[in-house]
Amino acid sequence: MPAKYNDERFWAAFWAKTRVEGDCLLWTGKTITHRGEARGFVWCGDIGKWRAAHQVSLEGKLGRPIAQGKQANHTCDRTLCVAEDHVYEGTQQQNVDDMFARGRANKARGDRSGRSKLTEVQIREIRGKLAEGNLQWMLAKEYGVSIQTISAIKNNTRRQGIGV
Numbered sequence: 001m002p003a004k005y006n007d008e009r010f011w012a013a014f015w016a017k018t019r020v021e022g023d024c025l026l027w028t029g030k031t032i033t034h035r036g037e038a039r040g041f042v043w044c045g046d047i048g049k050w051r052a053a054h055q056v057s058l059e060g061k062l063g064r065p066i067a068q069g070k071q072a073n074h075t076c077d078r079t080l081c082v083a084e085d086h087v088y089e090g091t092q093q094q095n096v097d098d099m100f101a102r103g104r105a106n107k108a109r110g111d112r113s114g115r116s117k118l119t120e121v122q123i124r125e126i127r128g129k130l131a132e133g134n135l136q137w138m139l140a141k142e143y144g145v146s147i148q149t150i151s152a153i154k155n156n157t158r159r160q161g162i163g164v
């Protein structure tokens with residue numbers, strides 16, 4: 001059984017273990033590092049178990065357990081994020097598909113001209129993130145462009161007017 005959905009004390013304690021970072025709400029409670037990635041865990045006293053914090057956040061939003069065959073996916077690629085808006089019930093494949101789709105949609109919304117192009121500022125950001133070791137496909141998703149575009153930036157071959 002999942003965490004208590006209507007337990008105000010549980011949720012007060014849950015949200016107290018988070019901090020705002022950008023649009024995200026990052027878990028500051030217990031973490032376990034698995035394959036080099038820190039994952040948040042919350043103690044669920046009603047079932048006497050530690051559970052993944054982002055799964056509990058999602059179930060709290062849904063008011064029910066995550067369906068069989070589904071998982072708690074992130075829209076923001078931050079495993080420690082427990083923002084209700086950033087977790088959704090989906091499949092593993094959906095996780096990958098939706099990340100790319102959403103990236104493109106976000107980009108289109110943010111571009112009044114209807115032609116999605118990266119700004120110089122964004123290109124500089126992407127270069128910086130590449131230098132920090134961010135993966136190309138993740139940046140492609142984040143900025144709503146193709147991996148080829150990110151690759152081009154990495155190779156410094158195209159500076160301006162990069163379309164999607």
Ligand SMILES: [Zn+2]
Nearest residue numbers: 024076081086
């Ligand atoms: Zn987030």
